[in-house]
Amino acid sequence: MAVTLAALLGTAPSAAARPTGSPAAGTAGGTWSGTWGTAPAPAAPDGTSRTGFDDRTVRMIVHTSVGGGELRLRLSNAHGTRDLVLGRVTVGRAESSHAATAVPGSLHTVTFGGAFGTTVPAGADAVSDPLPYDVPAGADLMVSVHLPRPTGPATWHWLAQQTSYVSEPGDHTGDAGAAAFTGAESSWFFLTGVDVRGAATRGTVVALGDSQTDGSGSTLNDNGRWTDAFARRLAADPATRGLGVLNKGIGGNRVLRDGAETERPQRGTSALGRLDRDVLHQSGVRATVLYEGINDLQLAPYARAEEVLAGLRTLADRLHARGIPVIVGTLTPFEDSPLWTAEAERQRVALNAALRTSPDFDAVADFDAVVRDPADPQRVRAAYDSGDHIHLNDAGYRAVADAVPTDLLTADDPAISAPSTHGRHP
Template structure:
């Protein structure tokens, strides 16, 4: 059997193996995503494994687009028992990374009219709409009281954002930070914030790995490439009001689940989470696919053709649903611990195809934006976070500048005309 046919058979088997019943998708009705993250299973140890009981978790969600109504998405996708949400509030943070709320901004969020709800293992919930003035580019505080033992938490481990865990009790209504005595750098259970209003015009979702997650960016600095890209869209009248959701997961792959490794927190493979993390989001009209480097650099190693076939499969499923697809070339990583000449050759082969592949609507040449002209296998020194693969804030701004905005103008118009 040829290598191509073998690859196709492998991917078909992967898709069947990861297929799951579609989650209940809330009607868009003018909603757009202003913030999002991708859920993943608990790590083998630590706070995600032990979970919470009689604690309030306060998390920051940095908005990309504003609105006059808000609703929250909370997930128990990887829980082993029902998740009890005692009370949930939303407010505005006094400053980035702070547990202090601007006085008078905290509001209770309800679920079917009730203060809390119960979420079955493997399920998610979406709150009732709440009239609330959500500014673009603001830090929302989402506080979740967990009255009963949660068991292993559905979480997002690489937040690059400080979360706060309280002493025992319900502190969701506390504007002052005194009760929040433990700091974490992960999000727990919270996976999305939607807004609705005259300015919301649709949603772009970034599906990727740690480069999209923002590894190497400034803690609490909102320095991920998606943050810079949201600011770029907001500055352009043609795309202003378009939300940006970050669905990157550190260590994620196109072809292999994190549970197949020693780090389940790397999440479900891109092929298996596309529906949940992209298609089931509110107002989605475009997606940026920037993934594949972990398939090339982490054992068992994928071939360039396997990665390309996976990306083409993702693009095909998105385009069938009318979603514009921008694909990102894979950025350099020479001098990182995982670099080999063979992996570099496979990266170059993937990029050569992506730059002209007809299966994608546009290409963001991230590689060209950050590579060292003197040695294209390396990241430019001024963009290197220090580990020779992840970028710093300036590097992520360079990625944001490489996304072809004209390809997303129709996306914004689709959102406006919904």
Template sequence: MRAALLPAVVLLTVVACQSQAAEAPAEATAEPSGVVTWAASADRMADGVAGRSYRLVVHTSVGGTGVRVRLSNAFGDRPLTLDSVYAGLQKQRAELRPGSNRRLTFGGARTVTVPAGHTVWSDPLPGRLPAATDLVVSLHSPDAGGPASGHWMALQSSYATQGDHTAEESGAAWTIPTGSWFYLDAVSVRAPAGTGAVAALGDSITDGWQSTADLNRRWPDYLARRLQRTDTAVKGVANEGISGNKVLADGPGPSALNRLERDVLSQPGVRTVFLFQGVNDIKAHTGVTADDLIDGYRGIVERAHAAGKCVVGATVGPFKGWHEWDPAAEAVRQEVNTFIRTGGLFDAVTDFDRVLRSPYDPARMLPALDGGDHIHPNDKGMQAMADAVDLTALDCDSDR
């Protein structure tokens, strides 16, 4: 791990030419041509705090050059001004590796204003960032207010402070712990030609609930580690899971249908959409039928195919023992899974139900993989899911 971090220090200690312009509009920064290396779906958060800084720790997947970050005001009701944004490498907690913290610019300017409902990419930093790096993005807004955009269940310790301490590599000022990511929803790099990414569109299981915090043990994290060890063109992994999210209806986050463009199709280098969602629609007892859910899947697949992406569908896992389970919901789950396996809608299928279910009661999760609430897998279950993914299927034919 130390050996992997040393080249990253070289990357971020290269001094970029910094413009002295006061502010750049969001439209000034072009979309990157690289590959997403980290992502987290944004949702509406509590109101932003003026003068607050956040030091956000994220774990990347694919390595490359020209690191860029995407800042989100997707759920804001007013423009968001960020007057200081830095990227560095984590040493421990809020402390950064010496010499690694570098200012990010936006269209050459140090300050950017993101309109309500929009996102903006930074300019690239020079040099190379290795794969599987703990990258730290520090940002400050002088006048944040109204709903913040971010990801509340990060399962990763980040930090906050009042006042602008973004340029500091010391962690001394960062005394407010937070388990959420604010205003940051993606990081990209320029990877070798032909390198692609997979975006996992899901709910709390994909988001990692019941996996161990701060250790990157969500199933997409295990998948990213497998991809780094394998000779495959798909190397990037974007975790686009939101706890409680549904395919058909808004709730915690917009529905999968409504957030597909921003969270998945707009991410650079995404070659494959990995769709693992539906249990929240089924267990909510709102009258959703198997046909309703299949129609939702079909809408996602058609839009992904139109964008030139291929789609891997995953069967819905067992959840008997969860308080919303009943035989009627189980019947819908079984009908949906039969269609996923045999309906021919998807370019490839991963059978998470088969991986997770107990051989003694197929409606229930295998106890050794159960995180304790009978719907979310533990670390071992997360790894078993990632191990079940056919890596060659992630690079399927996307000529649509």
């Protein structure tokens, strides 16, 4: 299966040595499910993403949402300008979400078509071979990627809210210690997903959004995004346990326009343009949470509520055609933030009113209602404000997670491939 995926994605195994064995792990089976994910975006106009890497190892920490006995990695050169040569890639357990040190004995090599490494053409993605590996839910995995040749501008995710580590020259993917990792970045590079499979895995919920979904304002390295809190909520409920959660938010992202139309291309492809890659091509998608539109209202050229609503309806139609239920989130208040205007506020209120009653979505998560200040509904509650008056703190994101309805997720038999009868869920 992995070789077929690599061929379909245009990736070829490298001529590197082949592995001699793999670690023991729990029983696999079940449904391939996304346990962690992020959305790739183009390099920024300057900085590390623009210059890229040459003979460096990048070590990235990712937090799992669901466990399994087998894993595979997704890596992307979607926005690259040349072939991306991946050297050795390893996965292990991180001793802490705050450091580049691996649990001793936990590092294992991940292969591509049976080989240690692969080449990913510009514009393409790669999926690794399945690796038997015990992956707990709610754990910190460590993925280390050696980049032996100049990468050029990197496909990355700029707003990680998680520290990644960059080594001195050479292949340090097998280092359990952190001594070689002298550089630090608050972004992920090339890595876009971790899938798991196990006896209890049941599929994936994908959150498509902007910086609110990305977790801007949450505590660095502490997994305080609303999607992290939502994953913990699903895991605690026997009716939803076994579902993974993928965070496909991009800071500054819009429904209708690409980041390349602004001075910050790292804001990514529009939600309409990235739906296939970031949602439909993910593993075992059970439902999608659409929580986006505020940047369309507050960034020039300014969209109107009806335009954003039309875009969200188009996204819902495309998801429904694949049998995927859609939960839509209302937009939270942002008065006193730098980009707030009275007109943007009027458009936000109008859009929220339409979202609360539209039959085009299967359910509504009324994020606005749970985080606004009852005494001043144009503002975020002080207890939930990260300080910039638009993004939430950890407590605010927990409130958002608690507002997502889960009755759509409790069915044992998801209609992943069949057309859905859409409309507001009773």
